[in-house]
Amino acid sequence: MPTTFENWNPGKAENRHPEATYEEKERLFLEVKNDVRYEDFLYGCYECGICVSTCPSARFYDFSPRVIAQAMAREDVERIYDIITEDIWNCAQCFSCVRCPRQNNPGGLVTILREVSLKNGLQESKDALQGYSRVIYKVMLKGNQVSPDMLQPDFFPDWGPWVQNFSQNMHVWRKAIPMDSIRGLTDVAWRTDRKTLLELYTIWFESGNMDIIKELDESLYDLLTDVMNEELEEG
Amino acid sequence: MTELTTVEQILERKSHPVIRDASVAPTDDMHDRLLELEAKGEIVLQRMKGEYVEFPTKYGRIKKIPIQHTWHHKSCGHCGHIPGYASSILWLHRQFNLDYHDPTDQTSCTGWNYYASSASNAVGQAAVMSRNFAAAYETGYFPLIHCGTSFGHYKEIREQLVHHKELRDEVRRILDKMGKPLVIPEEIVHYSEWVYAMRDKFKERQLVDMSQITATVHPACHYYKIVAEDAIFDPEIYGGQRTAVVTALLESLGINVADYSTWFDCCGFGFRHVLVQRDFTRSFAVLRKIETMINEVNPDLTVTHDTGCVTTLDKSQFAAKAHDRKVGIPVLSDAQVAALAMGAHPFRVVQFHWHSTDWRPFLEKLGINWQKYWDEFQNDLDQIKAGTKSGITWEDADKPIHLTA
Numbered sequence: 001m002p003t004t005f006e007n008w009n010p011g012k013a014e015n016r017h018p019e020a021t022y023e024e025k026e027r028l029f030l031e032v033k034n035d036v037r038y039e040d041f042l043y044g045c046y047e048c049g050i051c052v053s054t055c056p057s058a059r060f061y062d063f064s065p066r067v068i069a070q071a072m073a074r075e076d077v078e079r080i081y082d083i084i085t086e087d088i089w090n091c092a093q094c095f096s097c098v099r100c101p102r103q104n105n106p107g108g109l110v111t112i113l114r115e116v117s118l119k120n121g122l123q124e125s126k127d128a129l130q131g132y133s134r135v136i137y138k139v140m141l142k143g144n145q146v147s148p149d150m151l152q153p154d155f156f157p158d159w160g161p162w163v164q165n166f167s168q169n170m171h172v173w174r175k176a177i178p179m180d181s182i183r184g185l186t187d188v189a190w191r192t193d194r195k196t197l198l199e200l201y202t203i204w205f206e207s208g209n210m211d212i213i214k215e216l217d218e219s220l221y222d223l224l225t226d227v228m229n230e231e232l233e234e235g
Numbered sequence: 236m237t238e239l240t241t242v243e244q245i246l247e248r249k250s251h252p253v254i255r256d257a258s259v260a261p262t263d264d265m266h267d268r269l270l271e272l273e274a275k276g277e278i279v280l281q282r283m284k285g286e287y288v289e290f291p292t293k294y295g296r297i298k299k300i301p302i303q304h305t306w307h308h309k310s311c312g313h314c315g316h317i318p319g320y321a322s323s324i325l326w327l328h329r330q331f332n333l334d335y336h337d338p339t340d341q342t343s344c345t346g347w348n349y350y351a352s353s354a355s356n357a358v359g360q361a362a363v364m365s366r367n368f369a370a371a372y373e374t375g376y377f378p379l380i381h382c383g384t385s386f387g388h389y390k391e392i393r394e395q396l397v398h399h400k401e402l403r404d405e406v407r408r409i410l411d412k413m414g415k416p417l418v419i420p421e422e423i424v425h426y427s428e429w430v431y432a433m434r435d436k437f438k439e440r441q442l443v444d445m446s447q448i449t450a451t452v453h454p455a456c457h458y459y460k461i462v463a464e465d466a467i468f469d470p471e472i473y474g475g476q477r478t479a480v481v482t483a484l485l486e487s488l489g490i491n492v493a494d495y496s497t498w499f500d501c502c503g504f505g506f507r508h509v510l511v512q513r514d515f516t517r518s519f520a521v522l523r524k525i526e527t528m529i530n531e532v533n534p535d536l537t538v539t540h541d542t543g544c545v546t547t548l549d550k551s552q553f554a555a556k557a558h559d560r561k562v563g564i565p566v567l568s569d570a571q572v573a574a575l576a577m578g579a580h581p582f583r584v585v586q587f588h589w590h591s592t593d594w595r596p597f598l599e600k601l602g603i604n605w606q607k608y609w610d611e612f613q614n615d616l617d618q619i620k621a622g623t624k625s626g627i628t629w630e631d632a633d634k635p636i637h638l639t640a
Contacts, residue, residue, distance in 0.1 A: 035357075040395070060519065092503070095461050096460055111353060114352075118353055129507075146315035174318075176582075176616060176619060178628055189311045199415075204359065207362055
């Protein structure tokens, strides 16, 4: 086919994922584009590569924040589908990329892409978040994270004998901390009032966060909603 | 005149302080927008009560830092497994009899669900922030954010709330269900900015000579890369080209701060990576940060101001040692260094035993007999185990060690 203005498609990606229709890929892209944060995060791309030069993930993986900004700016639906299924979980969310002279925020775009991926139940995201359920459970149910009882030698063998030492001494070491709000606690990082936790559960239901969890992991959803609903009913 | 090489030109340009001018800053001044929203009755703007100090930010705008009446927004990471980080911050307040509030109606910013898994959304995250700020407002104390990620995340949410009315309306609808107003503080303040503001006071009360110590600084990404215009810069520190917090404190305490080439790099934390893909985290922490520091300046210590960075830089060194990599730098927060300089107990307050990379040579270099204080602490633990003591209290921890020795 001769190149005309109508079919001129500079630099756009080929269809590398024929298992999904173009319409489905375009629907996902429009969901990303319609997010309220999208226009705050993308202003175009000079393709200067400053974001890549500062990006830790670009040093470790085949990953490029520039390609993300570039694909978004060109509205390259095929490339964006490649990114949402292959790249987004490699981002370290350090936001070094916001050094961009055009004030793009590729890390922010990755956040929207991840949320859309989760909301739409993409298998690649379910795979990437395998083993992450206990973190989501703690964050949503207890209101904080990295509780002492999560630090067990089986999960952190590469952190050395310190983890073993800590897990054996956890109960007494936690009592030997002078702060009233954390002294003696092992299942949470600090003491949180029950009323505050009920308010947190209200936020998760009202904001639509529970719908995201349902798409991600139905059994985690059932576990969380059972506990939260019971607590909320008791008041 | 001899023509300068490219490298010489860069060095020459970097030798001059950066001129900062709020009137030509490339970003909007968030404070003006907050005042407009307050005037329309859309938000409650919480103001500082009592003494505060002012410092210039990246583009020359002035940021107010409260000295006391602070509401301590704790961090899941450091309260969970580096508790000496949080207890050092409060210990420093107590040394100067500064009024503070250690709340129990605080949740995490839940940024873990935002950055690591995205199992959350903009409305949920904004509602969590607003609920915490409303809880602080109800007490009359001003929020001081302990965690670098919470600090950056809240500034990002503040921007989103300011720019998007539909987001404000949705958050207000949720807050109405719990009878709370939509509160935004007039400044979002990180604890290291308070440490920076207090550094000369710390120096006046310094008991431990630190002049023989060489340290490197890892500035936390989420402190100054997210909403960069809100971090504190000082022409006296790196010509105003890097954040002033942490570095200025160490210099005040007489520590030799050594520069290294990968200072801008992330520690490798990565949120999801540090828990389920640690090959990435370890590689970045060791190869790009720790080994570079050792090869270039061989410090006694590296200092940062975020939970994730302390965790990543500290814990990643063990496995690397097994592979004969150049590792072995103890890692502390700025608050822990300041507390130690003022004579805080290494275990009751600074809680060194939670750190994994060997900290003993560092304490020995400072002339602190760690074994003596460890034995003292073991006695505490024995009493706790025997049930004759319920735990360490501020009464046990407040007094500086050199005054009791």
